[in-house]
Amino acid sequence: MNTQPGNHTPGGPAQPNAVAWQPAATGNEQAGKPPATDVTHPQPATDPAQHATGPAGTGDAGKPLVVVERLRKVYRSGPKEVVALRDVSFEAYPGELIAIRGRSGSGKTTLLNQVGGLDRPDSGHVTVAGHPVTELPESGLLALRRDVIGFIFQSFGLIPVLSAAENVGVPLRLSRTPVAEREERIQILLSMVGLEKHVNQRPYELSGGQQQRVAVARALANRPRLLIADEPTGQLDSQTGRQIMQLLRAVVRSEGVTALVATHDPSLITLADRVLELHDGAFTPVPTPA
Numbered sequence: 001m002n003t004q005p006g007n008h009t010p011g012g013p014a015q016p017n018a019v020a021w022q023p024a025a026t027g028n029e030q031a032g033k034p035p036a037t038d039v040t041h042p043q044p045a046t047d048p049a050q051h052a053t054g055p056a057g058t059g060d061a062g063k064p065l066v067v068v069e070r071l072r073k074v075y076r077s078g079p080k081e082v083v084a085l086r087d088v089s090f091e092a093y094p095g096e097l098i099a100i101r102g103r104s105g106s107g108k109t110t111l112l113n114q115v116g117g118l119d120r121p122d123s124g125h126v127t128v129a130g131h132p133v134t135e136l137p138e139s140g141l142l143a144l145r146r147d148v149i150g151f152i153f154q155s156f157g158l159i160p161v162l163s164a165a166e167n168v169g170v171p172l173r174l175s176r177t178p179v180a181e182r183e184e185r186i187q188i189l190l191s192m193v194g195l196e197k198h199v200n201q202r203p204y205e206l207s208g209g210q211q212q213r214v215a216v217a218r219a220l221a222n223r224p225r226l227l228i229a230d231e232p233t234g235q236l237d238s239q240t241g242r243q244i245m246q247l248l249r250a251v252v253r254s255e256g257v258t259a260l261v262a263t264h265d266p267s268l269i270t271l272a273d274r275v276l277e278l279h280d281g282a283f284t285p286v287p288t289p290a
């Protein structure tokens with residue numbers, strides 16, 4: 001496993017560890033089609049107004065999907081300043097699962113929020129699939145978060161009054177996916193995460209692990225290029241947490257996405273291709289296991 005921000009073998013990520021759980025076929029595989037997110041056939045990004053309206057950018061083999069350059073974020077409250085990120089740089093490649101590790105307060109959430117366009121840094125640049133995240137106007141960020149990036153949060157973030165299927169359908173409605181296509185995609189996604197028998201259940205009728213599976217399916221709905229998961233197992237027991245990480249590991253493979261996963265659970269680190277360790281807003285070298 002690679003453990004350094006720049007320690008990447010060109011042409012593909014490090015070979016991940018095997019996972020016990022495998023997802024059901026997505027439909028694309030059955031039809032002999034390429035993965036839902038085809039990172040080998042990118043289209044070039046054009047102007048900012050068109051950014052994030054569909055797959056674009058740097059999916060060429062060997063090229064990074066995510067480029068983070070000298071990212072700095074300072075929180076200010078009155079005279080008090082907290083430097084949450086100190087000129088952090090790294091790259092993430094198509095198909096990589098990167099674990100971002102660090103103690104509470106080390107800057108993991110802050111980093112993911114800047115990469116995902118949920119917040120703006122004080123300085124530095126982020127590019128995702130050719131889209132200049134840190135330079136996009138709010139409308140471009142909205143489209144980017146809808147079409148290019150899928151988010152998974154510790155608290156699942158499901159809408160309580162909607163069924164599992166309806167929750168997964170929310171991003172598809174936002175992207176105006178036609179009804180028939182939407183229904184088919186929802187079915188494929190819920191099967192992929194092992195919830196085909198729970199489509200009509202509401203979040204409160206599901207276990208924590210099942211709720212997070214719905215959230216994973218929802219995050220994948222619009223075939224994102226990048227998955228951002230902030231402590232996705234933080235509210236789960238260790239066994240369920242590991243199953244969710246195995247699910248993420250599997251969907252990163254089957255869907256061809258890149259994933260950035262913040263966690264401070266050491267037992268989950270082994271499933272990652274690469275580990276980036278944050279300490280007080282900066283990356284520190286991770287000891288390589290003997």
Ligand SMILES: Nc1ncnc2c1ncn2[C@@H]1O[C@H](COP(=O)(O)OP(=O)(O)OP(=O)(O)O)[C@@H](O)[C@H]1O
Binds near residue numbers: 084109
């Ligand atoms: N909105 C904010 N205003 C002021 N300080 C903040 C804010 N958000 C985060 N911080 C501070 O920035 C630093 C990094 O916080 P961040 O939430 O990114 O860490 P983290 O590694 O994700 O922590 P945790 O594992 O507890 O979620 C911390 O010192 C935190 O107190």
